[in-house]
Amino acid sequence: MEILPERTVERLSHYRRVLSKLLEINKEYIYSHEIAKLLHITPVQVRRDLMLIGHSGTLRKGYRIRELISLIGTIIDNPEKYKVAIVGFGKLGHALLNYLTENESNLHLVALFDTNPEKIGTTNNNVICYSVDRIPEIIKRYKIDMALLTLPPQFAQLTANQLVESGVKGIINYTSSILSIEGAFLEQYDMIASLEKVAYFTKPEFYL
Amino acid sequence: MEILPERTVERLSHYRRVLSKLLEINKEYIYSHEIAKLLHITPVQVRRDLMLIGHSGTLRKGYRIRELISLIGTIIDNPEKYKVAIVGFGKLGHALLNYLTENESNLHLVALFDTNPEKIGTTNNNVICYSVDRIPEIIKRYKIDMALLTLPPQFAQLTANQLVESGVKGIINYTSSILSIEGAFLEQYDMIASLEKVAYFTKPEFYL
DNA sequence: TAGATTGTTAATCGATTAACAATC
DNA sequence: TAGATTGTTAATCGATTAACAATC
Numbered sequence: 001m002e003i004l005p006e007r008t009v010e011r012l013s014h015y016r017r018v019l020s021k022l023l024e025i026n027k028e029y030i031y032s033h034e035i036a037k038l039l040h041i042t043p044v045q046v047r048r049d050l051m052l053i054g055h056s057g058t059l060r061k062g063y064r065i066r067e068l069i070s071l072i073g074t075i076i077d078n079p080e081k082y083k084v085a086i087v088g089f090g091k092l093g094h095a096l097l098n099y100l101t102e103n104e105s106n107l108h109l110v111a112l113f114d115t116n117p118e119k120i121g122t123t124n125n126n127v128i129c130y131s132v133d134r135i136p137e138i139i140k141r142y143k144i145d146m147a148l149l150t151l152p153p154q155f156a157q158l159t160a161n162q163l164v165e166s167g168v169k170g171i172i173n174y175t176s177s178i179l180s181i182e183g184a185f186l187e188q189y190d191m192i193a194s195l196e197k198v199a200y201f202t203k204p205e206f207y208l
Numbered sequence: 209m210e211i212l213p214e215r216t217v218e219r220l221s222h223y224r225r226v227l228s229k230l231l232e233i234n235k236e237y238i239y240s241h242e243i244a245k246l247l248h249i250t251p252v253q254v255r256r257d258l259m260l261i262g263h264s265g266t267l268r269k270g271y272r273i274r275e276l277i278s279l280i281g282t283i284i285d286n287p288e289k290y291k292v293a294i295v296g297f298g299k300l301g302h303a304l305l306n307y308l309t310e311n312e313s314n315l316h317l318v319a320l321f322d323t324n325p326e327k328i329g330t331t332n333n334n335v336i337c338y339s340v341d342r343i344p345e346i347i348k349r350y351k352i353d354m355a356l357l358t359l360p361p362q363f364a365q366l367t368a369n370q371l372v373e374s375g376v377k378g379i380i381n382y383t384s385s386i387l388s389i390e391g392a393f394l395e396q397y398d399m400i401a402s403l404e405k406v407a408y409f410t411k412p413e414f415y416l
Numbered sequence: 417t418a419g420a421t422t423g424t425t426a427a428t429c430g431a432t433t434a435a436c437a438a439t440c
Numbered sequence: 441t442a443g444a445t446t447g448t449t450a451a452t453c454g455a456t457t458a459a460c461a462a463t464c
Binding site: 031032033043047048050051056057058059060061062063 | 419420421422423424
């Protein structure tokens with residue numbers, strides 16, 4: 001299959017989540033405009049996304065929910081679960097831990113890392129917190145695929161380099177430090193920029 | 209001034225942050241390619257962004273850092289500080305509180321809201337945590353502009369409605385619930401979708 | 417049948433990048 | 441002067457939306 005647009009992948013994740021809820025209440029088929037309404041997007045966009053992943057609906061009946069969920073799974077999931085580590089077990093790291101353990105997903109949280117001796121060695125939601133010194137060892141031993149960076153920004157680049165050298169293939173950088181990465185997919189999420197952006201568009205002169 | 213593209217606004221936030229650091233070490237002028245290198249973007253993009261905000265550099269000398277920082281401020285900041293509330297004082301809410309108090313910015317955190325009686329009435333980094341029952345009252349009293357939603361997803365839509373009715377003009381929704389908002393700027397940040405997206409692009413068949 | 421719906425191509429929109437003129 | 445840099449327009453790219461054919 002061709003590589004999908006980033007936005008389509010994000011929406012597939014959304015589709016799966018809302019469809020799973022509908023399956024629980026025994027809905028079997030759904031129209032593109034129903035999905036669109038749930039996500040506040042257009043029906044065309046839904047149909048186009050489904051076209052891209054090669055899913056066919058039934059005219060006048062819509063899409064079979066169970067089938068669609070399982071197709072999305074074969075496309076965005078790995079045959080094996082992705083193994084994930086959280087580097088920096090502060091408040092944000094803890095929030096991510098909760099997200100990952102509360103939400104059923106194809107991601108398997110395998111390790112936490114921190115520098116604080118009081119945290120190192122503890123078990124949190126069944127996941128052990130290791131010293132950051134052991135990053136290369138643990139990443140290689142458990143073949144960890146993805147890392148979430150929630151550590152102080154000044155250590156972000158160095159740690160990212162270590163992670164990639166040890167075999168990590170995807171990184172989400174939640175620190176305010178801007179990283180340069182070779183050989184892995186990088187997603188930056190900058191909370192401050194996001195806050196300042198919303199503040200800008202909140203200005204009174206932009207009200208419609 | 210014309211309304212700026214979203215991406216430009218985000219980058220302006222980045223420019224300001226890195227330039228402020230350079231000012232501290234007494235750098236006076238900077239070239240577009242230097243800024244570009246720091247942010248891993250192209251020099252053209254930098255120049256175009258600066259063109260959009262009407263900033264002029266000096267040929268062969270570059271841009272005056274102090275001037276540029278202050279111009280960015282007049283564009284993305286408000287004359288008065290934006291007043292911000294965090295709704296849902298869990299781990300993520302706490303992480304955001306730390307971000308906002310550690311980073312000097314034009315955002316002024318005014319209130320926290322939660323349902324937990326043990327949290328209500330406490331003061332955290334000088335900010336009081338109120339009961340969510342008091343949202344309309346407190347939002348109006350302090351004229352809060354922006355709200356960050358970090359509460360359980362099932363309450364997100366209802367709370368967002370209350371916030372907008374009480375005068376909030378910008379919302380960042382960190383819950384996995386997809387919201388529909390009228391009369392305010394809305395930014396969704398869906399951690400699960402973000403994780404699943406990175407997982408998808410982490411797949412071995414996409415390595416270059 | 418008429419109306420509703422899927423599936424797909426073409427047009428549009430927003431953002432980035434290429435090209436290049438101006439000039440110190 | 442030649443080379444480096446800014447500033448700006450035009451071209452390109454990626455994503456969304458419009459238009460519409462197919463068909464139940």
